[in-house]
Amino acid sequence: MFYKMLRPMAAAAIVLSAITLGGCMTATPYQPYIPEGGPGTHGGYSEQQLAPDRFIVRFHGNEMASRERVEGYLLYRAAEVTLQHGYDWFVPVTRHTEHDVQTYVQPDPFYSPWYGYPYWRPYWGYYRGGYGWNYWDPWMGGPFWYGGANVQTVEAFEATAEITTHKGPVPTSQPSAIDARAVMAKLGPTIELPKPR
Template sequence: MKTRLITLLLGCTLLAACASGPAYRPAVRADDFGYRDTMLTSDRFRVSFSGDYAMARESVETFALFRAADVALAHGATHFRINSRETSPVTSNGGGPSTSIGYGYGYPFFGTGIGYSSGGYSRTRYETVLEIQIGPDIPDSGPEIYDANELKRNLSPSVASTQD
């Protein structure tokens, strides 16, 4: 009996570990959580990060910036400019009123019951979309201009802390 219980607990622990993953990751599907980037022109990219329902807005914005630095460095640029930035809440609603009928038997009694719930829920997550520009025309400093290496170095501890 103890062996079965230990095996069951170990199996549940392994399944839970597989279900959670790193927060900073590519989004596999269009409606998935994670980052996406699209080359718009040879020097402009759209970079986005969608957080899950448990992720704070600040973390979503940090991960989008981190990804923008990754994109710039991957294309040989040391600096990038943010041309536009937007963080939006995405709210989903679900549930709603429900009715249930049940019955039961326990010697010597039999019973029925009716239940009603007016429940429902609302959850909010955040998505940040950046349009960035790279290339030789980007100066080393100025408004909305970032040093990609410095940004990655400064934000790496925040990103690494979510990579369970």
């Protein structure tokens, strides 16, 4: 009789433990990059200034951060970096081979939020257990799982974009130009900051 009573209690304790442990694990918030094993939730943004008006921006998500979150936070960081350095709008840079190649953005049939900016195509890194990190260039080839990566097996995402920043009104003649203030206003309500300790 006593053992019959213990079974439901043990099951409840296991469920409660799983909920408690799961509650401790959160998706990477919008924060400066924290390495794995560092204080707080690992992942976050970083950037490298290549020239006064040129930057490489990255956002590294942990195992709980979705691809959409990583891409949105990268776009938000690109806008924030633009404004922090006294610029108004930015353009994602695409790399070309020695001869000029016209690039046409074709929507990925399985994924295409881009937050309303069709030229916003970051470079992706994705981690799969047992395989390590793989990288994908959005301007070349099919979607990043095209080479055999199934999105369900991806454990973490990292996105990178190179941008050039500019001052003044956003030119209507340049379709890839992105208004930094408009991005921050649009995505700001969706940005989750780290919880205070």
